[in-house]
Amino acid sequence: MSEASILVERAVGYRVLTLNRPDRLNAFDEDMHGELMRAILDAEADPECRALLLTGAGRGFCAGQDLSKRMFEPGVVPDLSRTLDTFYNPLVRKLRDLAMPIVCAVNGVAAGAGANIALSCDIVLAGRSAKFIQAFAKIGLLPDSGGTWYLPRLVGPARARGLAMLAEPLTAEQAEAWGLIWKVLDDAALMDEARRLAAHLATQPTIRLALTKKALDAAETNTLDAQLDLERDLQAEAGRTPDYAEGVQAFLGKRPATFTGRR
Ligand code: T3D
Numbered sequence: 001m002s003e004a005s006i007l008v009e010r011a012v013g014y015r016v017l018t019l020n021r022p023d024r025l026n027a028f029d030e031d032m033h034g035e036l037m038r039a040i041l042d043a044e045a046d047p048e049c050r051a052l053l054l055t056g057a058g059r060g061f062c063a064g065q066d067l068s069k070r071m072f073e074p075g076v077v078p079d080l081s082r083t084l085d086t087f088y089n090p091l092v093r094k095l096r097d098l099a100m101p102i103v104c105a106v107n108g109v110a111a112g113a114g115a116n117i118a119l120s121c122d123i124v125l126a127g128r129s130a131k132f133i134q135a136f137a138k139i140g141l142l143p144d145s146g147g148t149w150y151l152p153r154l155v156g157p158a159r160a161r162g163l164a165m166l167a168e169p170l171t172a173e174q175a176e177a178w179g180l181i182w183k184v185l186d187d188a189a190l191m192d193e194a195r196r197l198a199a200h201l202a203t204q205p206t207i208r209l210a211l212t213k214k215a216l217d218a219a220e221t222n223t224l225d226a227q228l229d230l231e232r233d234l235q236a237e238a239g240r241t242p243d244y245a246e247g248v249q250a251f252l253g254k255r256p257a258t259f260t261g262r263r
Helices: 030-044 080-097 113-119 135-139 147-155 157-166 172-177 187-201 206-219 224-239 242-252
Strands: 006-011 014-019 052-056 060-062 102-106 109-111 123-127 131-133 183-185
Touching: 006 030, 006 187, 014 030, 014 187, 030 080, 052 060, 052 187, 060 113, 080 113, 080 206, 102 187, 109 113, 113 131, 113 147, 123 172, 123 187, 131 172, 135 157, 147 157, 172 183, 183 187, 206 224, 206 242, 224 242
Parallel strands: 014 052, 052 102, 060 109, 102 123, 109 131, 123 183
Antiparallel strands: 006 014
């Protein structure tokens, strides 16, 4: 039997999903896409799972599309919209919409769609040896999997254009300095910190975190006026959760809060 392309570890409160095609720097083929989506849906259906941690096996995080699956026959024009529609776009949408926080531990090179899938997560950590490469330009493509949306918002239009057009590797330290990611860590410290964060987030008010994701994404296109209305509606929803009552009572009682993440 062939080895799983996604390894799933169930930790207390969260799951670790590891991209597991290390010989190809965890590049995506259709099987890995299918396994990853199933693993995410499975985690979503588990009320005990309140955070995800995504990382890669071996020396890379993910090298994007497996190009060995792109052998061109003479006269055949490839239709890349199919893979984007079927695999990458649903994955990016799922990561953004998932009602729980996702920590990404970029343990090595993140190239092409691999870089943008990392950027689709909520808290992106990277090992000092990791690199982010919008490798698309080198093979005649433009950034996909949300790259043209994330880059200008995270690093500004000038740097976005440079990254997208030149495909130069961005070191983890530059990525942190430019605001592309949350934090760079020594390689040896990466997974401990990623696990610590995932475990911490799994004890937090999960609905509040999901609503925070929603509000921040909506802010990208909303006017201030529309965003104020949205904050009102989402805050009303957060205020109806038992975690809000618990947070206030814990504060007043000068004790640590115990959040359930439930409605
Ligand atoms: O097609 C569609 O459906 C549209 C969607 C597109 C989404 C995309 O992601 S397009 C972008 C695809 N990705 C790339 O263009 C990146 C290609 N890889 C690289 O440029 C380099 O491998 C890296 C810069 C990521 C890392 O370089 P390095 O020197 O550290 O490693 P390496 O020696 O190049 O790679 C190690 C092995 O992984 C090697 O195999 P080998 O020679 O040991 O048998 C290499 O072929 C393999 N590998 C790396 N990336 C891919 C890959 N195999 C298949 N597909 C890859 N993307």
